[in-house]
Amino acid sequence: MTHAIGALAVGACAAWLAAAILGLAATRRLGLVGSAVLSGIGGGGAATCGVLLAVHGAGPTLALGSATVGGAKFHLAPLAAPFIALLGLVAGAIAFYAPRYHKPARGTALYLVVYNLALLASLAVLIAANVVAFLVAWETMALLCYLLILRHHDRPGVASGAFLFIALSEVGFVLIVLAFAILAAQTGTLDLVTIAARASRVHAGWRSAAFLLALFGFAFKAGLVPFHIWLPAAHPVAPADGSAFLSGLIIKLGVYGIALFGFTLLPGGPAWWGVLTMGFGAISAVLGILYALMERDLKRFLAYSSIENIGIIVTALGAGMTFTAYGQRAIGAFLLIVALYHTVNHGTYKTLLFLEAGVIEHATGTRDLDRLGGLIRRLPRTAVISLIGTVAIAALPPLNGFVSEWLLFQGLFQGFRISSHLVGILIVIAGAVIALTGGLAINAFVRSYGIPFLGMPRSGQAASAREAREPVAGPALLAGACVFLGIGAPLVLTALDRVARVTAGIYIQSKLIVPQLGVIPAHTQFSEFSPTYLAAFLVAISAVPILIFLAGKPLARNRRVPAWDGGIVSFRPRMQYTATTHANPVRVTFEPLYRPSIHVERASDDPAGRSGPVHYRFQVTPIFELYLYRPVIRLVQKLADLVRPIQSGDVNLYLFYVFVVVVIAYAVYPL
Amino acid sequence: MADVAPGREPEELSDELRRRALRLFGRSLHIRTVDTGSCAVCESEIRLLAAPHYDLHRLGFFFTPAPRHADVLMVTGPAVRAAENLLRKAYHATPDPKAVIAVGACALGGVYPEDELIHGAIDRVVPVDVVVPGCPPSPLALLQGLLVAVGRLEERVCALSLDLDAGSAK
Amino acid sequence: MAFWFYRGLRRGIATTRYPKSIDPWARALPSAPAFHSARLTTQIADRLAQACPAGALAREDRELVVDLGRCTACGRCLDVADGVVEPSGEFLLATGVRAALFKRVPIRGDDGMRSG
Numbered sequence: 001m002t003h004a005i006g007a008l009a010v011g012a013c014a015a016w017l018a019a020a021i022l023g024l025a026a027t028r029r030l031g032l033v034g035s036a037v038l039s040g041i042g043g044g045g046a047a048t049c050g051v052l053l054a055v056h057g058a059g060p061t062l063a064l065g066s067a068t069v070g071g072a073k074f075h076l077a078p079l080a081a082p083f084i085a086l087l088g089l090v091a092g093a094i095a096f097y098a099p100r101y102h103k104p105a106r107g108t109a110l111y112l113v114v115y116n117l118a119l120l121a122s123l124a125v126l127i128a129a130n131v132v133a134f135l136v137a138w139e140t141m142a143l144l145c146y147l148l149i150l151r152h153h154d155r156p157g158v159a160s161g162a163f164l165f166i167a168l169s170e171v172g173f174v175l176i177v178l179a180f181a182i183l184a185a186q187t188g189t190l191d192l193v194t195i196a197a198r199a200s201r202v203h204a205g206w207r208s209a210a211f212l213l214a215l216f217g218f219a220f221k222a223g224l225v226p227f228h229i230w231l232p233a234a235h236p237v238a239p240a241d242g243s244a245f246l247s248g249l250i251i252k253l254g255v256y257g258i259a260l261f262g263f264t265l266l267p268g269g270p271a272w273w274g275v276l277t278m279g280f281g282a283i284s285a286v287l288g289i290l291y292a293l294m295e296r297d298l299k300r301f302l303a304y305s306s307i308e309n310i311g312i313i314v315t316a317l318g319a320g321m322t323f324t325a326y327g328q329r330a331i332g333a334f335l336l337i338v339a340l341y342h343t344v345n346h347g348t349y350k351t352l353l354f355l356e357a358g359v360i361e362h363a364t365g366t367r368d369l370d371r372l373g374g375l376i377r378r379l380p381r382t383a384v385i386s387l388i389g390t391v392a393i394a395a396l397p398p399l400n401g402f403v404s405e406w407l408l409f410q411g412l413f414q415g416f417r418i419s420s421h422l423v424g425i426l427i428v429i430a431g432a433v434i435a436l437t438g439g440l441a442i443n444a445f446v447r448s449y450g451i452p453f454l455g456m457p458r459s460g461q462a463a464s465a466r467e468a469r470e471p472v473a474g475p476a477l478l479a480g481a482c483v484f485l486g487i488g489a490p491l492v493l494t495a496l497d498r499v500a501r502v503t504a505g506i507y508i509q510s511k512l513i514v515p516q517l518g519v520i521p522a523h524t525q526f527s528e529f530s531p532t533y534l535a536a537f538l539v540a541i542s543a544v545p546i547l548i549f550l551a552g553k554p555l556a557r558n559r560r561v562p563a564w565d566g567g568i569v570s571f572r573p574r575m576q577y578t579a580t581t582h583a584n585p586v587r588v589t590f591e592p593l594y595r596p597s598i599h600v601e602r603a604s605d606d607p608a609g610r611s612g613p614v615h616y617r618f619q620v621t622p623i624f625e626l627y628l629y630r631p632v633i634r635l636v637q638k639l640a641d642l643v644r645p646i647q648s649g650d651v652n653l654y655l656f657y658v659f660v661v662v663v664i665a666y667a668v669y670p671l
Numbered sequence: 672m673a674d675v676a677p678g679r680e681p682e683e684l685s686d687e688l689r690r691r692a693l694r695l696f697g698r699s700l701h702i703r704t705v706d707t708g709s710c711a712v713c714e715s716e717i718r719l720l721a722a723p724h725y726d727l728h729r730l731g732f733f734f735t736p737a738p739r740h741a742d743v744l745m746v747t748g749p750a751v752r753a754a755e756n757l758l759r760k761a762y763h764a765t766p767d768p769k770a771v772i773a774v775g776a777c778a779l780g781g782v783y784p785e786d787e788l789i790h791g792a793i794d795r796v797v798p799v800d801v802v803v804p805g806c807p808p809s810p811l812a813l814l815q816g817l818l819v820a821v822g823r824l825e826e827r828v829c830a831l832s833l834d835l836d837a838g839s840a841k
Numbered sequence: 842m843a844f845w846f847y848r849g850l851r852r853g854i855a856t857t858r859y860p861k862s863i864d865p866w867a868r869a870l871p872s873a874p875a876f877h878s879a880r881l882t883t884q885i886a887d888r889l890a891q892a893c894p895a896g897a898l899a900r901e902d903r904e905l906v907v908d909l910g911r912c913t914a915c916g917r918c919l920d921v922a923d924g925v926v927e928p929s930g931e932f933l934l935a936t937g938v939r940a941a942l943f944k945r946v947p948i949r950g951d952d953g954m955r956s957g
Contacts, residue, residue: 564739564764567757726856779939781895781911794939803935804942806895806913809870811859816935824860826936833907833929833944836879 001052005076006060008049009127012088015042016120023112026104033099035112039119040095046123047088054081054495057502061129072136073191075129078502079264081495082340083126083249083256086347089481090248091119094241097355097474101240101362111151115242118144125253131180131190138176138253142169142221145250149238161233168230172220176257179213182206183265196265207266211273214261215280222254224314225284226624228307232291235306236299236367240358243299247306248351252343255313262321263336263503271325275426278318282433285311289440290590293447293583294620298357298367301448302350305393308437309346313339315430316408322427323411324504326418330522333500335411340496342404345392345485349401352389352478355471356382360452363465369579371459372452378465381472383453388479392486394445395438398535400485403519405438406529410521417523440586447582456573489531493519580618587618595621695768696742696821698731703741705761707793708751713775713807717745725810732817738764743820746797749777750790762797770800770820775807782806868930871914873907875929881905882950885922892921900948909934909942925950 019038025031053059059076076084102108121144124137146169149162184190186206187198199207220227231251235243258277262269288308295301316339324332359382360375361367376383392399395406412434415427457463485492500506518530565571587594597619603612704717720727721734735741738761750758762771773793776782779802785791793799803816818824857864886900897911898918918926936942 561763562760564737564760567760569756724855724857725859729856776895776911776913779908779910779942781897781908781913784896799939801935801937802910802939802942804873804910804912805932805934806871806915808934809867809932811857811863811867811870812932812935814859815933818860819935819937826941827931828909828934828936829938829941831931831934831944833873833875833909834878834946835875835927836877836949 001056002058002060005049005052005056006062008045008052009059009076009084009123012042012045012049013120013123015039015045016091016116016123020113020116020120023116024109026102026109026112027106029099029104032102032104032108032112035116036095036098039098039112039116040092042116042119043088043091043093043095045088047085047092049076050081050083050085050088051495053078053084054499057498071130072128072133073130074124074127074133075193076127077129077264078499079259080126080256081499082344083252084123086252086344087119087122087126087249089478090245090347090351093351093355093474093478094244095474096477097241097244097358097471100469100471101358107151111148111239111242114144114147115245118148118245122249122253126256129192131184131192131195134192135173135177135180139173141250141253142166142173145169145246148242148245149234151239151242152237155237157233158237161230161235161237164230165234168220168227172217172227172254175213175217175220179210179217179261182210182213186210192265196267199266200268204270207269208273211261211266211269215258215273215277218254218257218261219280220254221251222258222310222314223251223284223307224254224280224310225287225307226628228284228288229622229624229629231307232295232300232303235303235354236297240355240361243302243358244351244354247303247354248347251306251310252347255310255317255339255343258314259317259336259339262317267324267504269321269325271322271420271423274318274321274323274325275423276318277321278315278427278430281311281313281315281318282430283311284308285315285437286433286440287311287593289437289444290586290593291620293440293444293586294594296369296579298360298369298372298448298452299354301369301444302353302357305441305444306346306350308441309342309350309393312405312408312434312437313342313346315434316342316411319412319427319430320504322423323414323418326420326423328414328417329504329506331411331414331417333497333504333506334522335408336504337493337496337500338404338407338411340499341400341489341493342408344492345400345404345482348478348481348485349389349392352385352475352482353393355475355478356386356389359470359475360465363467363470364461366459366461369448369451372457372462373455373459373573373576374453374457374462375465376453378457378463379453379467379470381467382470382475385472385475385479386449386453388482389475390445390449392482394442396442398486398531398538400482400489403486403489403531405434407519407521408434410527414521414523414526443583443586447579451577451579451582455576456571458573458576458578487532487535490519595623597621691822696770700732700743700817700821701735701741702732702743702745702817703735703738703761703765704745704747705758707746707748707754707758707778707796708789709748709775709777713747713777716807716810716813717747717774719810720813725814727814727817730814730818739766741765741769743770743772743817744797745772745774746793746799747774747778748793749783750793750796752788752790755790755796758793758796771797772801772803772816772820773799774803774805774813774816776804777806778802779804863933867932870932871916872928872930872932873909873912873914873934874918874926875931876905876907876946877925877927878947878949880925880950881946881948883948885925885950886948888921889918889926892917901945903948905946905948907944907946909944910939 015038019035019042022031022038023035026035053076057078061073061075063071063073118141121137121141125134125141128134128137146162146166149165150158152158183195183199186202187195189195223231235246238246262273262277285308288304288311292301292304292308295304316335320332320335320339323335357367360372363379364372366372392401395401409431412427412431415424418424418427518528520528599617601615704714706714719725744761744765746758773779778793780792783789783791790796801816801820803812805812815824819826883900886905889905890898890900894915894917895911895913897908899906934942
């Protein structure tokens with residue numbers, strides 16, 4: 001079995017490498033399709049590998065070169081299993097999507113090469129068992145994603161978005177390198193498994209330093225507030241499947257890093273690690289969704305929503321660490337399972353939504369929600385699949401988003417079991433914040449589905465959309481996965497439980513799944529629910545009105561009458577809600593957070609506005625850019641200005657430097 | 672129902688209206704007001720019906736904004752042509768059985784003659800079942816109109832005589 | 842306890858008892874005109890028909906036709922023929938039959954003059 005898992009992983013790598021090479025031929029249709037097929041095969045292999053790894057609980061190790069600097073070691077650990085499975089699923093879905101979305105061209109060819117190599121690099125990050133391998137794979141992945149974003153580099157906003165991505169990625173990378181360096185130096189080895197074994201002997205201060213550096217470093221990649229500003233800049237400007245890949249997988253690598261440090265490398269840390277992580281996550285969740293509600297651009301909206309969901313995942317991780325630190329290891333393992341489950345879920349439905357956003361942009365030519373409308377008639381298949389994705393991400397039963405968020409609440413509300421009252425209260429506060437997030441998310445996704453798909457088209461572009469050649473299979477696959485992950489949650493959670501068993505060292509099968517397909521949050525008396533039966537119940541109960549309708553159909557006479565419209569002459573698209581107005585209650589309520597700058601221009605002072613249009617401009621103040629990043633950048637520039645005289649360009653000065661260094665070397669050498 | 676059918680007395684017709692209405696509307700009635708261009712004083716009086724002094728809820732009457740939920744349309748105004756579309760749409764949106772109550776002198780053809788901007792009377796646009804004269808009709812008159820429409824009150828005007836010297840024969 | 846509670850208890854229920862009884866102040870409401878047919882002459886009838894701004898009064902041969910539906914109770918007919926026209930005090934005029942609002946008042950003032 002272990003060999004099979006290893007073989008699948010290697011096979012996936014080979015397939016992606018082949019896809020990258022074949023991608024060079026993507027200037028022709030055949031090359032494009034062939035590359036996509038190979039990419040999909042690799043995805044299937046990786047997905048199977050991940051599932052088998054989770055179920056089996058152990059994976060093979062592969063060492064290349066020596067174990068010291070210059071050698072790479074790969075090990076398939078169960079903690080990486082859900083991420084590998086997600087990678088496979090995302091790659092598979094995008095493989096179905098790519099041939100219909102991209103056109104054969106030189107730019108596409110380069111893009112496909114970069115994309116498949118990025119898949120390879122992501123897999124390498126997940127299976128790296130060596131500090132060097134991890135860091136090399138990580139940086140490769142980041143650079144390849146940077147190239148990915150630059151696909152349409154001549155369009156406005158692309159270059160700056162990609163730059164923000166790589167700049168913040170590099171800052172995070174520095175912190176990650178420092179974290180690993182501390183651990184490697186303190187434990188004397190570069191091998192991750194050995195580090196994990198020896199970590200308990202490292203001095204607590206060093207361990208905390210390493211964890212904090214890792215937390216902040218991976219937070220840059222994951223997109224936690226306030227390190228998130230690259231997400232809304234980079235995601236909209238990448239091509240749709242690139243955005244899907246970024247949001248569906250790459251930010252999960254940040255989560256993987258945090259989980260790696262929190263549960264594998266430095267297990268058993270003090271409670272404040274968990275509380276800090278949880279606070280990070282909760283704040284990201286609520287700020288993410290609040291900023292999402294102000295967005296008119298569909299892809300920027302989805303980017304902020306990704307920040308929100310990553311916040312939820314990290315809250316679960318942090319709460320898990322906190323519970324474990326207080327001895328509640330069953331709930332700790334349960335929350336780790338919830339975090340991994342939500343990771344997979346979010347990867348599934350966010351990828352789906354980004355792919356569909358790409359279809360919408362392709363069909364209508366715009367991403368602006370205020371210009372869309374009525375797409376449910378023009379893009380029916382897209383509408384149905386998007387609906388499944390939207391219901392899933394809004395955490396409505398019976399789909400997967402609901403199950404994972406419900407379980408998260410079940411875990412968080414057990415905060416009373418913690419001996420420290422303060423921490424218990426903090427956990428429950430985090431639960432309340434996540435609940436607020438959930439409510440705002442429903443508002444946000446009603447808006448993001450209702451405005452583009454329902455109602456009347458708000459512009460000619462939306463009215464002329466056609467579904468003829470738009471990709472359907474890829475998103476449909478993900479929609480099916482959403483349904484399966486929700487209804488088949490007991491199965492998925494059993495597999496994740498094996499992961500948690502190996503990772504956290506505790507086996508809670510009996511406290512997780514009860515015989516009748518129910519799920520319990522680690523304590524039988526607390527609660528229990530069965531996602532499978534819930535789904536069956538919902539289907540059954542919605543069948544009742546349908547059956548009544550069908551039974552009464554022969555009896556009732558149907559009369560078609562016009563809808564009551566208030567007696568107006570006719571409906572016009574401008575009478576509808578726009579995305580901006582739909583979010584107005586939130587905008588007004590949270591105005592102290594948004595600190596908007598509002599400009600109103602009138603043609604004259606006539607209060608009835610009779611003499612021309614009124615221009616209303618509302619802009620959210622980017623408080624993180626203004627109050628965090630700009631001061632730091634200015635500080636760095638000031639320091640750079642201070643240091644600049646060293647590099648004056650004067651050859652004589654440089655010769656003087658050489659002289660000084662030689663003198664010092666001679667002085668130090670005898671010592 | 673607005674015209675007197677040949678050979679039938681007004682009293683007979685009003686009895687028929689009363690019985691039909693009582694059967695259909697029972698003790699609960701939902702009213703939707705439609706303004707076809709009035710001066711809004713009739714609207715003020717109608718609005719007063721919901722106030723504590725007149726309180727139409729104690730009689731089982733309710734206002735509803737949706738014609739689909741209405742049993743009765745209370746129409747005011749001289750049926751301005753620009754509002755004809757609105758009135759017809761509201762009339763067709765109200766499900767059967769329904770009644771139309773024309774309220775105020777304008778709605779009955781007084782004050783404004785028919786010209787290119789105004790129909791002049793509501794019954795030139797939709798069939799009218801009950802009329803409530805007045806300018807504006809007092810809320811008491813409106814209540815009487817509603818009660819006549821549901822058949823809980825007899826109408827008084829059929830027997831009314833405006834001749835003060837009628838008793839003294841010539 | 843709130844002040845309005847006591848005041849309400851003292852003053853009693855303010856809602857009208859209609860349709861059980863009509864409030865006494867309703868007698869002073871504007872109402873349609875009533876006519877003394879004995880004093881109504883053809884001349885006066887024509888003057889009244891001309892004076893009514895709502896077109897509620899018309900003379901048809903030997904009868905004055907009063908359209909109660911069109912009457913706005915403005916009182917101009919009262920000013921024109923004081924002594925012949927009085928407020929009738931009738932304001933509860935709802936009916937299902939539009940034709941029932943056309944009231945005919947015989948013009949008998951001429952006869953009196955002729956016979957006199």
